[in-house]
Amino acid sequence: DAKTTQPPSMDCAEGRAANLPCNHSTISGNEYVYWYRQIHSQGPQYIIHGLKNNETNEMASLIITEDRKSSTLILPHATLRDTAVYYCIVFNAGNNRKLIWGLGTSLAVNP
Amino acid sequence: GAGVSQTPSNKVTEKGKYVELRCDPISGHTALYWYRQSLGQGPEFLIYFQGTGAADDSGLPNDRFFAVRPEGSVSTLKIQRTERGDSAVYLCASSLRSGSTGEQFFGPGTRLTVL
Numbered sequence: 001d002a003k004t005t006q007p008p009s010m011d012c013a014e015g016r017a018a019n020l021p022c023n024h025s026t027i028s029g030n031e032y033v034y035w036y037r038q039i040h041s042q043g044p045q046y047i048i049h050g051l052k053n054n055e056t057n058e059m060a061s062l063i064i065t066e067d068r069k070s071s072t073l074i075l076p077h078a079t080l081r082d083t084a085v086y087y088c089i090v091f092n093a094g095n096n097r098k099l100i101w102g103l104g105t106s107l108a109v110n111p
Numbered sequence: 112g113a114g115v116s117q118t119p120s121n122k123v124t125e126k127g128k129y130v131e132l133r134c135d136p137i138s139g140h141t142a143l144y145w146y147r148q149s150l151g152q153g154p155e156f157l158i159y160f161q162g163t164g165a166a167d168d169s170g171l172p173n174d175r176f177f178a179v180r181p182e183g184s185v186s187t188l189k190i191q192r193t194e195r196g197d198s199a200v201y202l203c204a205s206s207l208r209s210g211s212t213g214e215q216f217f218g219p220g221t222r223l224t225v226l
Binding site for chain 2: 032034042043044045046049087089091093097098099100101102103104
């Protein structure tokens with residue numbers, strides 16, 4: 001399984017953009033990059049996913065490098081409620097349909 | 112609509128006892144997953160159901176753990192002879208498109224404490 005590497009923690013000021021990096025240098029051509037977050041004492045929540053192209057939805061934007069070896073999740077205007085652990089996951093829908101979770105990045109949004 | 116629900120929200124039991132944890136997935140979701148999460152760690156995959164059958168149970172740690180989904184909807188995770196190391200949050204998730212997507216909808220989890 002492709003593995004991901006994320007910084008253990010980050011801080012962001014409220015109202016500013018939060019940019020969360022993820023390295024996935026061993027990703028295969030048919031594997032997607034998924035992002036989830038987990039607010040304290042809650043179940044994980046899906047944010048966004050992508051294969052090659054950059055993606056945007058109402059929650060965030062996902063920027064994937066051209067070589068697909070890394071990506072960045074962008075929360076454009078972070079709020080206190082965005083404080084959570086953010087997980088970057090490489091998903092293979094073919095052989096292995098389970099999500100393999102690392103330790104994620106603990107994002108603290110400060111007032 | 113209703114999300115994934117899990118009961119009980121908290122379960123405290125004594126070492127050696129048997130416990131059952133229940134998961135009600137989102138209606139119409141054919142794929143169902145169980146994970147467990149220890150403090151400070153990411154969720155750890157246990158088992159994945161496609162319909163009524165277990166498509167992948169490679170994450171179950173040993174034969175004390177068993178899960179069923181007899182009618183392709185509600186699932187029960189069963190743990191026999193509980194040990195203190197089984198203490199964790201047990202998460203259930205469901206997915207719409209037969210497991211071909213990584214977009215899973217999670218319940219709030221059941222916090223299991225084995226004394």
